[in-house]
Amino acid sequence: MTVSRTAPEDQDSDKTRAGIQSVEVGFALLEVLAQAEGPLMLRDLAASAGMSAAKAHRYLVSFQRLGLVVQDNASTRYELGPATLRLGLATLSRLDAVKMARERLPALMEKTGHTLAIAVWGNHGPTLVHWQESPLAVPVNLRLGDVMPMLSSATGRCFAAFIGNGVGADRARAMIEQEMLLARKLGRTDVPTTAAGVRELVEHTRAQGLGQGVNVLLPGLSGFCSPVFDADGQLSLGVVALGSSATLDTQPRGTVAQQLLSMTHQLSADLGWHRA
Known part of the structure; x- marks a missing residue:
């Protein structure tokens, strides 16, 4: 029986082409914030990005840790963070x-x-x-x-x-x-x-x-x-x-x-x- 093996470099190439879908999905939130007139509430941000508020919140928690997004404690609205400015x-x-x-x-x-x-x-x-x-x-x-x-x-x-x-x-x-x-x-x-x-x-x-x-x-x-x-x-x-x-x-x-x-x-x- 012949076993087909994929070379390691071919596997890496396949992964590169496939990408990481969660990164692409999460980036939609950053795009919405970049185009917005000002800070947004979670529900509005999620709706504009085409996802549920719960799903958007999970991404936003990670983005806050990275400095890509900040949240105003008083209004609870989200805005682009200092890391996006540096980028x-x-x-x-x-x-x-x-x-x-x-x-x-x-x-x-x-x-x-x-x-x-x-x-x-x-x-x-x-x-x-x-x-x-x-x-x-x-x-x-x-x-x-x-x-x-x-x-x-x-x-x-x-x-x-x-x-x-x-x-x-x-x-x-x-x-x-x-x-x-x-x-x-x-x-x-x-x-x-x-x-x-x-x-x-x-x-x-x-x-x-x-x-x-x-x-x-x-x-x-x-x-x-x-x-x-x-x-x-x-x-x-x-x-x-x-x-x-x-x-x-x-x-x-x-x-x-x-x-x-x-x-x-x-x-x-x-x-x-x-x-x-």
Whole structure:
């Protein structure tokens, strides 16, 4: 009688192709959280992932241990945890545009003397993914993973003006509507509170080629954000320069803004973008 034997390497190959189904099933929960507007109750999270609440809870317990998910003790809602942020930032840092931008920041800092950052469009809006602080910088309460507001930050204004109709445009419009509503409630006069005001801000930002914020995000803090475009002319990321309003040259034709524009124009060209 002939016995058919499978070589060990063939068995390993079969296992690799088969995968681990429970990992794939559990990942559905992470995908739902990544696409959600905010934290979710267990029943809503489970329903969106197409599984029972009991089954979802078992996965969430393991995900909490790994730091992939966190649960608010007061509301009992679930949200993505710090481990997912680290994974996301690591992935983004490997994208060519982000890597190329990071490599050019030291030279830009030498020219400007101010803190620099890189922002990309994330699930919840323009998100800081790299931070390079100047030794002379004033302390700023911002950190990696922070989502910048669309109307009261140089970064948000840059994305509002240049995101076009690509991925994230609908989310950008929704964020702008929410921020206008909040600004009206607070009686703010330093950010647009009407659609006409937003159009004026966007047109002004496009005309000067970069977003600008003077004492609107935080008191005493000013900054610029210049767009970087890919070969298809889509907004790839924004390069940010921040500093004290007392020391940062806040003129759009000033040294900081022009050095920033020069760097981002060159980076866009290196990514294949050709200005019209």
